[in-house]
Every structure is written in structure tokens, then in C-alpha cells.
Amino acid sequence: MAAAMRTQRAVRRLHTDPVDHEILMPLLELSLKAPTSSNTQDWTYLVVEDREQKARLARLYRKLYRVFNPITERLARGDDKQLRQMRPGQWQAENFEDLPVFVIPCYRRNIKHRPVGRPQISVASYYGSVFPAVQNLLLGCRAVGLGASLQTLPIWQIPAARRILGLPRSVNPVCIIPIGWAKGRYGPTTRPPIGEVVHFDRYGNRPYSGTEA
Numbered sequence: 545m546a547a548a549m550r551t552q553r554a555v556r557r558l559h560t561d562p563v564d565h566e567i568l569m570p571l572l573e574l575s576l577k578a579p580t581s582s583n584t585q586d587w588t589y590l591v592v593e594d595r596e597q598k599a600r601l602a603r604l605y606r607k608l609y610r611v612f613n614p615i616t617e618r619l620a621r622g623d624d625k626q627l628r629q630m631r632p633g634q635w636q637a638e639n640f641e642d643l644p645v646f647v648i649p650c651y652r653r654n655i656k657h658r659p660v661g662r663p664q665i666s667v668a669s670y671y672g673s674v675f676p677a678v679q680n681l682l683l684g685c686r687a688v689g690l691g692a693s694l695q696t697l698p699i700w701q702i703p704a705a706r707r708i709l710g711l712p713r714s715v716n717p718v719c720i721i722p723i724g725w726a727k728g729r730y731g732p733t734t735r736p737p738i739g740e741v742v743h744f745d746r747y748g749n750r751p752y753s754g755t756e757a
């Protein structure tokens with residue numbers, strides 16, 4: 545388990561071979577061993593494999609990608625490391641419809657849990673009911689050697705994504721997870737030392753800062 549957590553990372557370069565349902569369905573089932581606010585368990589997983597559906601999602605993504613990619617490239621000009629790090633994402637945007645499967649975790653909104661608005665706690669409850677399952681799924685993919693990454697940009701226009709997927713207004717797509725056999729490599733990932741992140745009792749009290757905890 546710790547090995548999967550240490551090496552799970554956004555893998556964007558994927559082979560085009562299909563992912564068998566015998567592998568995918570148990571991962572989806574296991575991912576739902578996750579908490580939800582008030583135990584609502586109001587998930588829907590939209591699994592997109594159909595070529596035309598994938599092409600529709602790709603078109604939606606590229607509308608945004610064509611605007612922001614030249615900007616991010618310009619901002620990174622001269623920084624070879626950053627430009628290199630952008631390549632897997634660029635590859636993926638350009639080959640989006642060829643990726644084998646997308647899992648789109650969706651959640652039903654209700655009066656207590658809503659994706660936007662006030663009070664903020666209802667927004668936290670809404671997204672907080674989806675992302676634990678998403679992380680379980682990412683870890684499950686890692687454990688079986690599937691590449692995956694959590695993404696929000698491809699479904700940036702929620703009403704358009706909802707139309708493509710035939711979702712009712714009460715059900716929001718939250719993110720999209722392209723999954724396939726990994727071409728890119730897994731971690732280790734780069735994260736800050738734990739002593740820099742953990743504060744005890746009050747903000748600013750970091751007894752492990754500057755040490756290798």
C-alpha cells in the first residue's frame with residue numbers, strides 16, 4: 545500500500561489498448577469504499593469508451609487547450625525543465641480521443657451539498673464526497689499498473705459536458721480521469737518535506753521544520 549502511495553502520480557501518456565471491464569469494474573467498486581458527507585453515497589461514474597463520445601469530449605477540451613497552451617508555453621519560455629514537464633499534458637490533449645477510457649466521477653447535488661454557492665461547508669461537503677473515491681481509484685490504478693490522472697480542465701464547461709454525457713441537471717461531472725496502460729513512468733513524486741507542512745497546535749509551530757522527519 546505504501547509503495548503505491550509513494551509512486552502514484554499523474555500518468556498522461558497512455559497506450560491505446562482497451563482496458564478490460566474485468567479489471568476496471570473491481571477498481572471502480574473498490575474506489576467507492578470511501579467516505580461521503582452524511583453518508584449520501586450519491587455518486588455516478590460515467591465511463592466513456594465510445595469513440596464519438598470521446599471525440600466530443602476532446603473537442604470541448606481543445607477549445608480551452610488551444611487558448612491556454614500557447615500562453616503557458618510563452619510563460620515557460622527559456623525554462624527547459626518546465627517545457628519538458630508540459631509535454632505529457634500536451635501529448636494527451638492532442639491525442640485525447642485515442643485514450644482508451646475516461647472515468648467521469650459525478651455527484652448529485654442536494655440542499656446540503658452543492659458544488660457552488662454558500663455556505664462554504666456545503667461546497668466542501670459536495671467535493672469532499674467525490675475526491676476520496678477518486679484518490680482510491682488513482683491508487684487502485686497504480687496498484688495494477690494502469691496509468692491515470694485526475695483532471696478538471698477537459699470538462700471546463702460543465703453544461704456542455706453535462707449535455708454530452710446526458711446527465712440530468714441535478715448531477716454534476718466533477719472531474720475526468722483518463723485511464724490506460726501506462727506509457728509514461730510512475731513516481732517517485734516530488735513533495736515538500738513533511739516537517740514544512742505540519743504545524744502543531746497553532747499555525748507557525750513547526751518543530752520538524754528543517755529536519756528529515
Ligand SMILES: Cc1cc2nc3c(=O)[nH]c(=O)nc-3n(C[C@H](O)[C@H](O)[C@H](O)COP(=O)(O)O)c2cc1C
Pocket residue numbers: 552553554555633693694695696697698733734
Ligand atoms: C483538483 C485537481 C485538478 C487537476 N486538473 C488537472 C487538469 O486539468 N489537467 C492535468 O493534466 N492535470 C490535472 N491535475 C493533476 C495535477 O496537475 C497533478 O496531480 C500535479 O501536477 C502533481 O503531479 P504528480 O502527482 O505527477 O506529481 C489536477 C489535480 C487536481 C488535484
